Amino acid sequence: xxxxxxxxxxxxxxxxxxxxxxxxxxxxxxxxxxxxxxxxxxxxxxxxxxxxxxxxxxxxxxxxxxxxxxxxxxxxxxxxxxxxxxxxxxxxxxxxxxxxxxxxxxxxxxxxxxxxxxxxxxxxxxxxxxxxxxxxxxxxxxxxxxxxxxxxxxx
Numbered sequence: 611x612x613x614x615x616x617x618x619x620x621x622x623x624x625x626x627x628x629x630x631x632x633x634x635x636x637x638x639x640x641x642x643x644x645x646x647x648x649x650x651x652x653x654x655x656x657x658x659x660x661x662x663x664x665x666x667x668x669x670x671x672x673x674x675x676x677x678x679x680x681x682x683x684x685x686x687x688x689x690x691x692x693x694x695x696x697x698x699x700x701x702x703x704x705x706x707x708x709x710x711x712x713x714x715x716x717x718x719x720x721x722x723x724x725x726x727x728x729x730x731x732x733x734x735x736x737x738x739x740x741x742x743x744x745x746x747x748x749x750x751x752x753x754x755x756x757x758x759x760x761x762x763x764x765x
Contacts, residue, residue: 614635614636614637614638614648615636615637615638615639616636616637616680616684617635617636618632618634618635618636620637621636621637621647621680624679624680624683625676625679625680625683626679626694627676630651630654630656630657630658631658632676633649633651633652633672633673633676634647634648634649634673634677634719635647635648635649635650635651635716637680640681640684642685642723643722644720644721644722644723645677645678645680645681645684645720645721646677646718646719646720647673647676647677647680647718647719647720648716648717648718648719649673649716649717649719650716650717652665652669652673652710652711652713652717653711653713653714657711659672660711664709664711665709665710665711666708666709666710667705667706667707667708667709667710667744667745668703668705668745669710670705670710670717670719670737670744670745671697671700671703671735671745671747671749673717673719673737674719674721674733674735674736674737674747674749675697675749675751676719677719677720677721677735678695678721678731678733678735678749678751679695681721681723681733682695682731682751682753693753693754694753694754695731695751695752695753695754696751696752696754697749697750697751698730698750698751698752699749699750700747700748700749700750701747701748701749701750702746702747702748703745703746703747704745704746704747705744705745706742706743706744706745706746707745710744713739713744714739714740715739715740716739717738717739717744718737718738718739719735719736719737720735720736720737720738721733721734721735721749722734722735726751728753728755729752729753729755730750730751730752730753731750731751731753732748732749732750732751733748733749733750733751734746734747734748735747735748735749
């Protein structure tokens with residue numbers, strides 16, 4: 611496996627999730643359409659999204675949403691202020707395991723941009739571990755409009 615292209619510190623400065631809510635460890639690969647990240651936080655007994663003693667598989671959607679946010683940050687010109695995105699819907703989600711906290715291997719979080727424009731993006735996502743798919747689905751992201759006068763805007 612090649613070295614990661616971005617680490618957790620880089621990720622944490624580009625998404626709104628801070629501290630233990632920044633769930634991703636690294637970005638391993640990225641191009642215009644796809645991103646692949648790794649995460650090990652699902653094994654943390656102090657995981658912020660645990661429900662009692664368990665971390666349900668549906669939390670994998672949050673891992674995927676963070677990968678989508680990182681993908682947007684990577685594709686954005688570095689001179690522009692980060693744009694905020696909101697997870698508007700998830701569709702066709704298949705939870706193929708009951709929980710994530712019982713998975714020993716690191717999570718592989720992949721997202722593929724299927725379509726989109728300046729305000730709406732559709733992604734397909736998959737979370738796997740050690741070659742086993744844990745969950746998958748599609749997500750629509752609404753991107754907030756660019757504010758006039760923001761860094762990188764033409765005067």
